[in-house]
Amino acid sequence: MITDIYRFNFGGNVCTVEIGMSLKGLNALRRVPVSAKDTLYVYDDNTEGLFAGDIEKITGREEESAAVRVVIDHGEEHKSWESVNRILEKAVESDFGRDCTFMGIGGGVLTDLVAFASSVYMRGSGLILVPTTLLSMVDASIGGKTGFNYHGYKNLIGTFYPAEKVCIAIETLESLPENEFNAGIAEVIKTAMLGDEELFGMLEREKKRLLGRDGELLKEIVGRCVIFKGRLVEEDLRERGKRAFLNLGHTFAHALESSVNFKGILHGEAVAWGLLKALELGAQLNITDYSYMERVKNLLLDYGFPLKYDSIKPARLISAMYGDKKKRKGNLRFILQRSIGDNLIEEGISEELLNRVLSG
Ligand SMILES: NC(=O)c1ccc[n+]([C@@H]2O[C@H](COP(=O)([O-])OP(=O)(O)OC[C@H]3O[C@@H](n4cnc5c(N)ncnc54)[C@H](O)[C@@H]3O)[C@@H](O)[C@H]2O)c1
Structure with a gap:
């Protein structure tokens, strides 16, 4: 199965985005450096049940129990300091050094939180994102904005910290509830409006295929959005x-x-x-x-x-x-x-x- 690979330079940091149909097919995941305890896998309580076994095996942990894992509650209301703290505490408890990698598997809430925690842990750990919602594939996981909500203000605390790798597998969208999948289409429409007229036309023509989650169409749409955002951020990270x-x-x-x-x-x-x-x-x-x-x-x-x-x-x-x-x-x-x-x-x-x- 062909995967598409894009490389961006975000403020001097190379970010590789790989887009394929299946998690197993992603080289970027298989090449995660694994030693005994170097990767902190972070899920939310929905994505853990769906992907934990697979991701941990693909990244070289045959024994799932050997993986160091944190699970945070899902939902925007948990995009909070408490969630960040849980991630950091787990890294500290596990004696993770600066050369560890945080891997965030989930939607935009989760990837923003994990990226923030990664950016401040020992002034910056390795960071791999595996976005599993349409919105996080086309937008949140790309471009290095991290953060959480604070005192009622959206993303008030945050950093710029691009992931080294963003691993996108279209198959992960299969389990996404309809309202969440459809919500992601809003950011696709935004991208099309900002400067991809062909994408706009595609959205107008291909509604049935898109709502039917046609894999090839999704791969093309996600790729277009990643390229559009990636290029813009290359020009202006901050x-x-x-x-x-x-x-x-x-x-x-x-x-x-x-x-x-x-x-x-x-x-x-x-x-x-x-x-x-x-x-x-x-x-x-x-x-x-x-x-x-x-x-x-x-x-x-x-x-x-x-x-x-x-x-x-x-x-x-x-x-x-x-x-x-x-x-x-x-x-x-x-x-x-x-x-x-x-x-x-x-x-x-x-x-x-x-x-x-x-x-x-
Ligand atoms: N950093 C950025 O540049 C940027 C850009 C756009 C949006 N965002 C942020 O992204 C967030 C929204 O992200 P979102 O829409 O992905 O929401 P989300 O992270 O809350 O995920 C939506 C829901 O889907 C569940 N889920 C995730 N993947 C699943 C899967 N494959 N199957 C079944 N369920 C799954 C989650 O547990 C959650 O309940 C907002 O906080 C927003 O601020 C950030």
């Missing part, structure tokens, strides 16, 4: 310029997620809503092409995203946005688009305008 485009829809999405205390709305669902709000804001400012906005809206609706959250008041969302801004001592910034691939950053949006967009 988000001083173009990388910020990847936040399209995210100022809105993070406000929505924090307004519901990270419960009940998936990150991808919030992103889908945020993408439309960003275009609506652009349209209000006569920046966004109306027919492009309608095209995106139709695509989001076609994939079944709930694009209305009427029970959450605009004032609540605006206060979440400003609270976040204040904490980060930055300006409230919105990524807007004129049309597909034509992106810009806007600051100084009035509260009144935001209120209008959020009331729509």
Whole structure:
């Protein structure tokens, strides 16, 4: 089975991304250096049951019991210091030295947490990520942003620490619940909007195959997203310029997620809503092409995203946005688009305008 291999240089750190159909087929996994106790396997309570035996065998631990493993609770509400602490404690208890490797197997919550823990353990351990949700394959595991939520603020604590290897096996998506799989499509749509028109067309044409989780199609889509994000991050690891485009829809999405205390709305669902709000804001400012906005809206609706959250008041969302801004001592910034691939950053949006967009 052919695997695709991409190499990126993220701020001087080489990151190899291998995309194949099966876990067994990934060379990057089989070549993990194994000595008696050098790898800390981190799962959440869903991914452990699904992958622990396989991953540990593939990476050379015939005896599963010999693996040093941490299992954290799944869910955005556990993207917390407590979870990071559990990972670090396990590494300390196990006498892991600086040359150890942390391997995170799971969705974006898990990979962000493990990458953060890895970045601070003895000033940086080895890091391998095995993303197992569509969202983490196309976005979270690529590009080195790590972190966890703190005092109600999304990803308030974090570092930039790219993984050495990202091992993507499309087969791991088979067990993903439908809502989680579909939520990942939001970040794929975002990538297409930011600059891959062919991908956008593919999403419009191939809905049935994509929702049917056709392996070849998924491999192509994941590959396109990895290349798009990887190239952008190569230019701007620390988000001083173009990388910020990847936040399209995210100022809105993070406000929505924090307004519901990270419960009940998936990150991808919030992103889908945020993408439309960003275009609506652009349209209000006569920046966004109306027919492009309608095209995106139709695509989001076609994939079944709930694009209305009427029970959450605009004032609540605006206060979440400003609270976040204040904490980060930055300006409230919105990524807007004129049309597909034509992106810009806007600051100084009035509260009144935001209120209008959020009331729509
Ligand atoms: N670092 C970045 O650049 C970046 C980018 C985008 C998103 N993110 C972060 O990613 C997070 C969202 O990630 P997510 O959508 O993957 O959510 P998630 O990590 O919560 O995973 C979703 C759910 O699916 C389960 N799961 C994972 N893989 C599975 C599988 N193969 N089969 C069955 N169940 C499985 C998980 O246990 C969890 O319950 C957010 O915290 C977001 O901030 C980070």
